[in-house]
Amino acid sequence: MCATPALVENPLVTRDLNGLVLRLTLSNPPANALSIAMMEALSAALELARTDDAVRVIVIAAAGKVFCAGHDLKELTAHRGDEDRGRSFFDKTMRMCSELMQMIVTHPKPVIAEVDGLATAAGCQLVASCDLAICTDTSGFCTPGVNIGLFCSTPMVALSRNVHRKQAMEMLLTGETIDASTAREFGLVNRIVPKEYLGQVVQKYAETIAAKSPLVLKTGKEAFYRQAEMSLQEAYDYCAEVMVGNMLYRDAEEGIGAFLDKRKAHWTGE
Template sequence: MTAKPALVETPPVTRDMQGPVMRLTLSNPPANALSIATMEAMMEALKDARNDEAVRVIVIAAAGKVFSAGHDLKEMTLHRADEDRGRAFFEKTMRLCAEMMQMIVTHPKPVIAEIDGLATAAGCQLVASCDLAVCTDTSSFATPGVNIGLFCSTPMVALSRNVHRKQAMEMLLTGEQIDASTAKEFGLVNRIVPKEYLNQVVQKYAEVIASKSPLTLKTGKEAFYRQAEMSLSDAYDYCANVMVENMMFRDAEEGIGAFLQKRKPEWKGE
């Protein structure tokens, strides 16, 4: 009798390099829930990409019809039976999620969300936490916690920093889904593309960004998020200093020289 081959369990997050672009795919459909295992796998991949010079841009995508339905409510409900009614596990989940979202924002590489389907609650938070987001015309978004007695307070942090306050409150208070065009109008996504072209468009988008100086991208991304939390005068003082330091980069010297000489720059990352 021929033995059946052992089943190989798919990791919750798979990695794939396409040129200078690392694709991280949520691979636990149908919900692609942000379980503890999924968040830990995502954070490990992000950490590995931080110092990998081959990685210039990161894309976060998902398998199946749902980008992510947010936290794993089944996993969380199981811990209601704990002696503390789940408090310790809930704290671990929320802290880990907050750490993962901040890791995306503070990551030295640009991060693009590629959405084909539904992104709700912490899944919507994940979209909002990425630097850029591209979705299909059939995608939808929601922060529906209010419908089950759980206000989407942590998704609110990312959402309120990406869309207008009244639009963020509309999503948070009603819990209703918004379609792709409304998400673009709100500022939650950058572009909407037909499903059949999503991967192609995102890859091209990522490669355009990857062609820039990696040191300049790192500097600019960090400055963007830091100045956004400052007063106007403090932001200008800070960014003026950033630009002076940026001008001292060899890459800036090379880039300006290449522009004046009408040639393609050769980045050294220094």
């Protein structure tokens, strides 16, 4: 796998390639906060994986008892003494975070959140931005900004696109932590597993996805998010075009042929 030494050795986000699955671990406990440095490290790792053919699926995990506590409030507060009362730094932080979340959604590789612990504020936003999320039965999720006079407006973007509106508003208005079972009921996570099996289950999910055609995964993920913002007719028109294009892929020809011949398909990514 090609990578620059600086990215491989970055202590904030560790990288581990297991087969076709790349695990990116937030490694700054206890909070694993999305400081400028953490967001830069995670963005760089995601960008590197974008064109790495050795990577088919990405897992975002975290070290310690907290998955991610959101923005680094101490870092933000330190800039209140700036001439503009921190406005420039606040703007930089929020824009960088928004770009990071969009990078995950638009990434050509599926991204799975592996959550063991608390995901709060922008940390909850990170979970919601991933394509899939699997958590332990002791994990918790919240958007508590309202409790400290800072409504979780940017986390709201990802949250409201993954759970029902009233449930999203419940989290945003109360700031209370929901448990893993409630998060699954809300649609924030896919599966809940015991702590000792989390890594194993996530790896199995990732390997199952990684066995598919990388070109088809890229096409399908992009189409999923694009059609979700369209009207019904627009979505059908758009997805019909996507299906026609997909049918012309060599991988579709191979996959359908393999199914009819009762043999294993061999993907070329074409």
